[in-house]
Amino acid sequence: MTVEPAQTNLLYTEEEEALRSAVRSLLADRCDAATVLARTESEQPHDRELWKMLAEGMGLAGLLVPESHGGQGATHREAAVVLEELGRTVAPVPFLTSAVIATETLLACPDDAAELLAALASGRTVAVLAVPFATAPGGTRAPVRYVGGALHGEVTGVADAAVADILLVPTAEGLFAAETGRDGVTVTPRTSLDRTRPLAAVTFDGAPARRLAAGADTPVRLGLRAGAGLLASEQLGIAEWCLAQTVRYTKERHQFNRPVGSFQALKHRLAKSWLDVVNTRAAARHAADALATGSDEPNLAASVAQAYAAPVAVRAAEEALQLHGGIGMTWEHPVHLYLKRAKADSIGLGTAGQHKEALAELVALPAP
Structure with a gap:
């Protein structure tokens, strides 16, 4: 008797739609475009109050943490649904870096990480994996060394490090947890293209740390894989917002007594964007489902999603900028925030080219 494999259902469940509605409602009240823009021009681009509402009030910081650890x-x-909504508002909160990447990294560690997982689940602690945001899964390096019972070295381009309480530091000697408030740890903000997810350089000069795992490669790879796969959902949210706002604008903007959206050339461009968004949704949902259930190869699904979603988000933002005409070029219009986030995401956790190379190896079709 042959057993047919269960079919993957990529449609959103009622629970996922309810979660989307709750997150979207909160973001509509607390994360409008003017608020985000004002934060990017301030010295504190992270929205700590919004993060507190999402993390503690809604429990989203512990979304991936098992109930046995307080999550x-x-x-x-479900995490992908949250990231779609965060992408729609380019919310300046550390959900991807803490609730996804750092949490997934800790889940791959021994029981020594249980206490830290509970702290993350509570929403009162933010953890960040101390690797450059551009690092692709499997492409980790260990510029930091654990010598004489302390950490030494520097890591640049770490996303959300400025708001982190705990840094997860991969070294050749294992994976360590270091508190940012302790002596020997210096976090220096750097100028970054995307101010809604700021980068920083982290310097360790004799910093005390606690070993979480004897080997760092597997936990870090799994954390970055989850981040790359779910980053596609954030990119989907970016592309959806850009398309929706562009369609709305081209219906309202008139030239020659006609809506500019009625011009055939613009219709074709918008139709192409719509097809891109639909296909991105399929790739992003497949990656999220593969990570959640293991029903398909998660490495393959994550690379497919990133290889496709990254350029789509950039194109959608570029189209939005151009088709909004003169108003789209102004600082007051929020479209530039989405273009910057899309550009930064396109090199975050591996470029589309790096994921295509990984994909070629996974399917045994390496490039000539």
């Missing part, structure tokens, strides 16, 4: 015990599918 929600949800899956990557």
